Amino acid sequence: MTDTFPDAVPGGDEDGSPDEAGDSAVRDRRVLALYHRVVDNSPDIIYYLDNSGRVAWVNPSAFRFFGYDDPAGIIGQPFVNYIHPDDRELVLTSFLEAVRTHRENTTGLVFRLLKAGGDVVWVELHSQMIFDEDGNYFDEVGACRDISERRKAEDELNRVNAELRAYAQVVSHDIKTPLTAIQLALDMIRRLLDDEHSEEAMDQAREMVGVLDRNVEQANRLVSDLLTLAEAGLVPDDYSELDVTQLVHRVVEELAGSIEERGARVDFDADLGRVCANRTQLYQVFSNLVRNAVVHNDSPEPRVEISFLGVTADGGYHYRVKDNGSGIQEDYMDRVFDLFFKGTTGVTGLGLAIVRKIVDASGWDISVRNEGGASFELILYDRG
Structure with a gap:
């Protein structure tokens, strides 16, 4: 086996004792011996x-x-x-x-x-x-x-994630198949009701149709959220500089139906800045935060504000999504991002779990507190 370092070093005997070259040579010899042991071991x-x-x-x-x-x-x-x-x-x-x-x-x-x-x-x-x-x-x-063990663990994790995504696809298909049949049945009921002459019967039937419609919409939303959740923790390979104002504007447009139904108003700063991120993931973050603020706002006049609070000392972009509801119970504050957490509404939601998964995977940060309503503060860092 080859030597690790040459042994011929002036300024000391083999045991490191000083000679006429002085203490400096002794220190050099000891440092070299230390390097020798570190490298060899x-x-x-x-x-x-x-x-x-x-x-x-x-x-x-x-x-x-x-x-x-x-x-x-x-x-x-x-x-x-x-x-x-x-x-x-x-x-x-x-x-x-x-x-x-x-x-x-x-x-x-x-x-x-x-x-x-x-x-x-x-x-x-x-x-x-x-x-x-x-x-x-x-x-x-x-x-x-x-790094063989690390690589083995990463490969196993990727395999499990692939299986989970495949499972989510299967589950979504199995759920959507009966939902499609329900939707077709609802369409048929509507056509039949148009031929009825009893207004009371038609009103009751229409009311039931409305209930079924809402349940179909909720089930479809759950399936969509499950699929989004399955993808949320993945690290994308495409990043670009995004105009956050434009992105939030599109989020509000997408949620126009829910906003109108709740009689809510959503305001956002004229300039929310720019962030280098994956478009789909950043859109999901703001979409789920705004949807949560609208749907779970118990104020008679729901209001939602999206603000850009500036750049942090470490280069993060600080945002806030705030509503004017009664806020979050203190007992629930640490659980709002948990998967399938229901809270006081009894409604199973995945939106905030999706947000948390994307935030963690992206190296971002999110926190929540009560400040005249629920206030979610988000710190984003450029990716890519």
Whole structure:
């Protein structure tokens, strides 16, 4: 096995005792010995590549990791030989881009390495390139951390989430099928009622039709919310700078029916600023907050205000969605974002659970308090 560091260090004997060079040399020797122990005992693969990309040095963990007893199995070999064939383009592209742009540090590059026996291991790379005075690539030092267990857990989580999304699709189909039949039956009842001559019977029938209509709408809303909830925790890959004023305006337009039914008024600032985010997720956040403020507002003259409170010290965009209802009972304050929480209305809602899931997945923040009604404060950070 190759040595980790050269032993010939001036300024001290092997035991670190001082000689004529003085205390400074002793300290140097002790620091080097400390580095020696840290590197040798690190569980990570620590390596040094020469300017041809060949392995010039590795720590003992690398030999154990790759399964080589003979240093010749690693030392002097091209590092690319140990990268999984499917990941070589990824790693080489990152390497060449770093050389081209003189990027010294590469952090968090994830790929697969091959052991001596052919086993595949996921690793996360952190490396630093060294350039000469003319800006030419000289060599590279770095560390690879085995993240196989983390990757396994992530794959399992992705599998479970995929199953849950598939389940939500199946459930929505199974629920919507009878709902469609109910809707067709309601249409037929309406046509039959048009032929009746008893106003009292028709009034009662129409009233029942209205009840059925509302239940169909509620069931459809529940199905839609379940599907949204299944997608809410996913990390999207498309972000753009969004005009929040325009987005909120569209939310209010979408909720016009509910707003009119409640006799509510929704006001928002003329300039709500701009945020870089996923459009669908940001729309869901504001839509569910506004819908909640309208539907659960017990004021005889419901009012909802959406305000931009400015930029926080850490660069977040601070928003508030506030209503003029009686607020939230203190006993319920910590549970309003829970899945299927009913509260005092007895109505099962998913809206705030969807908001919480999107907020958490996006690294945002949301809080609620009573301030002349329920007041939800949202802090958004640019994504992408």
